Every structure is written in C-alpha cells, then in structure tokens.
Amino acid sequence: MKVVRSFAGEKWHAAEGGKGVELRDPSTEAPLGHVSADGLDMDHLVQHARNQGGAALRELSHESRGQLLVGMSKAIHSIRDELLDLSMKSCGTTRKDSKFDIDGASGTLYHYGALGKEMGSSLVLEDGEGEQLGRSSVFWGRHTRVPRNGVAVHINAFNFPAWGFAEKAAAAILAGMPVITKPASSTCLVTERCIEAIVEADVLPDGVLSLICGSVGDLFDHLNEQDVVAFTGSADTALRIRSHSNLLAKSIPVNVEADSLNAAFLAEDVEPGSETWNLMVREVAREVTQKSGQKCTAVRRIFVPKNLRDAFVEAFVEELSNRVTGSPYDDSVNMGPLATADQLESVLQGIARLGEVADVIHGSGERCNGVGAAEGQGYFVAPTLFEAREDGGSEIVHDLEVFGPVSTLCRYDGSSATAACLNSRGAGTLVTSIYSDSDEWVHDFLRRGGSYSGRFYLGSERMAAQAPGSGLALPSSLHGGPGRAGGGEELGGLRALDLYSQRIALQGSKRTVETFVRP
Numbered sequence: 200m201k202v203v204r205s206f207a208g209e210k211w212h213a214a215e216g217g218k219g220v221e222l223r224d225p226s227t228e229a230p231l232g233h234v235s236a237d238g239l240d241m242d243h244l245v246q247h248a249r250n251q252g253g254a255a256l257r258e259l260s261h262e263s264r265g266q267l268l269v270g271m272s273k274a275i276h277s278i279r280d281e282l283l284d285l286s287m288k289s290c291g292t293t294r295k296d297s298k299f300d301i302d303g304a305s306g307t308l309y310h311y312g313a314l315g316k317e318m319g320s321s322l323v324l325e326d327g328e329g330e331q332l333g334r335s336s337v338f339w340g341r342h343t344r345v346p347r348n349g350v351a352v353h354i355n356a357f358n359f360p361a362w363g364f365a366e367k368a369a370a371a372i373l374a375g376m377p378v379i380t381k382p383a384s385s386t387c388l389v390t391e392r393c394i395e396a397i398v399e400a401d402v403l404p405d406g407v408l409s410l411i412c413g414s415v416g417d418l419f420d421h422l423n424e425q426d427v428v429a430f431t432g433s434a435d436t437a438l439r440i441r442s443h444s445n446l447l448a449k450s451i452p453v454n455v456e457a458d459s460l461n462a463a464f465l466a467e468d469v470e471p472g473s474e475t476w477n478l479m480v481r482e483v484a485r486e487v488t489q490k491s492g493q494k495c496t497a498v499r500r501i502f503v504p505k506n507l508r509d510a511f512v513e514a515f516v517e518e519l520s521n522r523v524t525g526s527p528y529d530d531s532v533n534m535g536p537l538a539t540a541d542q543l544e545s546v547l548q549g550i551a552r553l554g555e556v557a558d559v560i561h562g563s564g565e566r567c568n569g570v571g572a573a574e575g576q577g578y579f580v581a582p583t584l585f586e587a588r589e590d591g592g593s594e595i596v597h598d599l600e601v602f603g604p605v606s607t608l609c610r611y612d613g614s615s616a617t618a619a620c621l622n623s624r625g626a627g628t629l630v631t632s633i634y635s636d637s638d639e640w641v642h643d644f645l646r647r648g649g650s651y652s653g654r655f656y657l658g659s660e661r662m663a664a665q666a667p668g669s670g671l672a673l674p675s676s677l678h679g680g681p682g683r684a685g686g687g688e689e690l691g692g693l694r695a696l697d698l699y700s701q702r703i704a705l706q707g708s709k710r711t712v713e714t715f716v717r718p
C-alpha cells in the first residue's frame with residue numbers, strides 16, 4: 200500500500216512503522232494509501248529551508264524568482280492529465296472541478312512569475328515615494344520592504360490540494376522566502392505529486408520548497424521571529440494554531456483563511472427573467488454545487504426579496520435539478536462525492552442542525568447513491584436547498600458553515616439597508632455577491648456594510664458577458680475576509696508579498712536611501 204512521502208532536506212521521507220491516516224477513494228471507498236510524517240526531523244527541516252533556501256532566494260532578483268515560479272508552473276502543467284486523474288480518484292472531484300484546482304495552481308504560479316518579470320532586477324519592494332525629512336533633501340526618508348530571513352510555513356485545507364499550495368508558495372517565493380508546505384492529509388496525494396514534478400524538473404535551489412505530509416508534530420516549536428505561518432482551514436484549527444505559545448511569544452505572524460458564511464443577494468430592482476436574474480440563478484447554483492460545495496467561497500446564504508421568492512425558487516430549483524451526483528468517472532455526472540467519510544458525517548450533522556430552523560425545498564438532505572457508483576458506497580450527498588422559516592434567517596443560518604452542496608434561501612424586504620445588515624450577521628465573509636443593476640442600491644450597501652467582507656462580487660447585466668462567478672479567487676484580487684473568515688489576506692497581486700516581507704523605514708542621505716531601493 201502506498202505511503203505518501205514528505206520532502207525535507209532535499210530527500211524524500213516515507214514514514215516507517217505507524218500507519219497514520221488512511222486515504223480512500225471517496226467514490227468507491229477503496230483504500231489508496233497512508234499518510235504519516237512520523238520520524239521527520241522538523242528542526243532539521245526548518246534549518247535547511249532557512250539556511251539554504253532563504254539565502255539562495257534573497258540573492259535573486261524578483262525577475263529571477265519569477266522564473267522559478269514559471270518553472271514550477273510548467274512542471275505541474277507537464278503532468279496535468281495525471282494530476283486530473285489523481286484528483287478524480289483521491290478527492291472525488293469531477294474532471295471539470297479537478298481542472299479548477301490543477302489549472303488554478305499552474306495559472307497562479309505563472310501569474311506571479313509574470314509579476315516577477317515586470318519587477319525586473321529589484322531585490323526589495325517599493326513602499327510609497329521617498330520624502331524630505333530634514334530642512335533640505337540632505338536628510339531623506341523612504342519606506343521599503345525586505346524579505347523576512349525565515350521560512351514560510353503553509354498549512355492548507357483539503358479542498359484545494361494543488362491551488363492551495365501554489366497560491367501561497369507563489370507569493371512567498373516571489374517575496375524571497377522558502378516554503379514548507381503541509382497539505383491536509385486526506386487529499387495530499389495530489390500535492391505530493393505536484394512537488395515530485397517540481398523536484399524532478401529541478402527548477403528550484405535547494406531548500407526553497409519542502410513538503411510535510413502528515414502531522415506537523417513539533418514544527419511550531421522550531422520557528423523563530425523571522426518565520427511566518429499561513430493557514431487555511433477551519434476556525435477551530437486556526438484558533439489552536441494562533442494560540443501556540445511559541446508563535447505568540449515570538450510574535451510570529453499567522454495569516455488565517457477560515458470558515459465563511461458567504462452570501463448572495465438579489466436586489467429589489469432585478470426583474471425575473473432579466474439578464475441579471477439569470478446570471479444570479481446560474482452562478483449561485485454553480486457556487487453551491489461546484490466541488491460538491493467544498494469551497495471556502497461557496498454561497499451558503501441566498502437572500503431574495505419576498506415578492507420575488509416564488510419566481511426565484513422555481514428558476515433556481517430548475518437549475519439545481521441539472522446536477523447529477525455520482526462518480527467522477529461517469530460522463531453524465533457533474534457533481535462528485537464529498538471528500539471523506541468525516542466530511543460526509545459533518546455535512547449530515549450540519550443538515551440536521553439547519554433543519555431545526557429551515558425546511559428542505561430541494562434535495563433530500565440525506566446520503567444518496569451516486570450515479571455510476573456501487574450502491575451504498577461513496578460519500579454522496581445531492582444538492583440540498585433549505586428555506587429559512589424566519590424572514591432573514593435565524594442565528595444558525597448565519598453561523599453554521601455546512602461544508603457541502605448545501606445552502607439556505609432567506610426572504611427579505613429587498614432593500615440595501617436590510618441586505619447590509621443581513622450580510623453582517625455572517626460576522627465576516629470571504630466574498631459576498633450582489634446582483635443588481637442599480638448603482639445606487641449597490642453603493643448604499645457597500646457604504647453601510649463594506650467592512651464585513653473581503654471581496655464583493657457585483658453581478659449585473661453590464662458585466663454578465665465576462666462574469667466568472669463569485670467563487671473564483673483571481674490572483675489579482677484579494678482573497679480573505681474579516682472576522683469569522685479569519686482576518687487574513689492572500690493574493691491581490693503584489694499585496695500578497697506583504698506577509699513575507701518586513702516594512703522598514705530608511706532615514707539617511709538621499710543617495711544612500713534611493714540607491715538601496717532602486718539600485
């Protein structure tokens with residue numbers, strides 16, 4: 200049976216002895232292997248990354264670091280078909296959903312590679328303009344950002360084993376920090392294969408990229424004040440990591456991307472059957488079911504004006520009815536199973552809790568047989584739509600993230616003021632979508648409640664022709680959200696490099712200061 204390996208100190212490490220976490224194909228429940236990091240020397244791993252990888256990266260210009268990212272992107276793309284198959288088998292995602300992860304990984308690495316090229320020969324990041332600090336320009340000041348002299352530890356969730364690794368690594372490496380990446384155990388076969396391809400392509404200096412498959416063990420005890428942790432996963436794990444005594448004692452930054460009760464609003468100005476209406480129906484149905492709803496950006500709360508409720512439910516249920524749940528290997532299937540038995544249990548528990556305050560209006564809310572899968576096998580749950588009994592939805596609707604193809608429709612009065620208030624009840628989201636053709640409505644919403652979400656996706660007839668849907672985390676726009684969503688920030692073009700660099704103020708002669716920043 201396959202034992203998933205870690206890559207540390209330029210060597211592949213397979214745990215001996217203990218079996219660790221068992222991996223299964225979520226469509227057939229057939230065993231695929233084991234994951235364990237037992238025996239991995241975390242201290243040595245950190246030292247190697249810091250001393251070899253960090254030192255090598257800091258010698259390179261942004262353009263050269265960008266070339267490393269392009270090399271990583273090409274290495275992943277070169278085994279694209281193999282990775283898509285592996286993703287279908289080990290994550291249960293359809294081929295289309297697998298592309299979202301695998302092509303997202305190579306695309307994001309390439310995007311940051313191109314940004315590096317644009318930055319040219321610079322070694323440090325500019326931060327505003329220089330300014331006169333004394334009576335004349337003899338005494339000059341300027342801010343800049345230099346790479347942190349440590350290692351970036353990246354801990355990722357199970358739902359994006361390729362993109363999750365790549366989007367974090369791209370920013371860290373371009374900023375000049377080596378990376379230790381740790382995927383979630385349940386889907387780490389895909390990440391392991393990505394790293395193998397990168398190692399085989401021999402595109403990175405020693406120590407720039409390391410992989411832990413299995414538990415992090417005592418890794419956090421070996422980090423110091425120059426290191427950084429970036430985490431994606433549940434709020435509970437985030438709290439545990441944030442509270443680690445060594446991370447707190449050394450003020451080690453911890454960036455968190457966590458749960459999110461993303462909302463979609465239909466504004467009162469939108470007519471049934473209009474282009475904006477159809478856009479919302481199409482996109483929200485996709486955001487509920489893509490990757491079987493196992494997306495941090497999936498829409499969990501759908502708000503519809505009371506007077507449009509019947510027409511919307513009719514159109515939306517018709518759209519959801521096009522989803523065929525089953526094995527990713529069956530051509531008629533467009534939604535796969537949940538990723539693990541634990542996920543299945545957690546989603547069924549979540550459905551039961553939502554049932555306390557909402558009624559199922561589409562789907563059964565139960566485990567089902569998958570099309571093309573053996574009866575009674577696989578972690579399948581068909582799309583399930585609830586409707587909140589109370590207008591606006593009661594507390595559980597705004598608080599419980601059911602990480603599956605499950606969403607709750609809530610009626611409201613259709614006004615921007617009420618919508619902003621309802622959005623805020625999610626206590627901070629990654630993305631909120633608004634479907635409206637009224638700029639006045641949208642602006643009022645944003646002025647009232649703009650601080651409750653990291654990103655606003657503004658669907659309208661004017662952008663419909665190029666609309667990608669709210670779930671796509673584009674490398675040029677920020678990904679992250681306040682409060683419950685973790686309070687972190689990733690992507691957003693060069694803003695992503697902030698986490699991996701230290702802002703410093705330089706005060707001295709104009710020549711010394713300016714030639715450091717722009718040699």
Ligand code: NAP
Nearest residue numbers: 355356357382383384413431432433436456457458459495
């Ligand atoms: P999770 O159980 O919190 O696990 C996330 C990661 O943390 C995994 O790699 C896990 O490793 C690791 N981990 C668990 N305990 C740890 C500890 N004590 N110290 C260090 N690492 C630890 O979350 P998940 O089930 O993988 O992902 C689902 C959640 O992630 C959902 O709540 C979803 O909303 C959130 N998510 C958020 C975003 C975002 O960008 N905001 C994106 C995707 C997912 P093991 O697997 O080995 O336990």
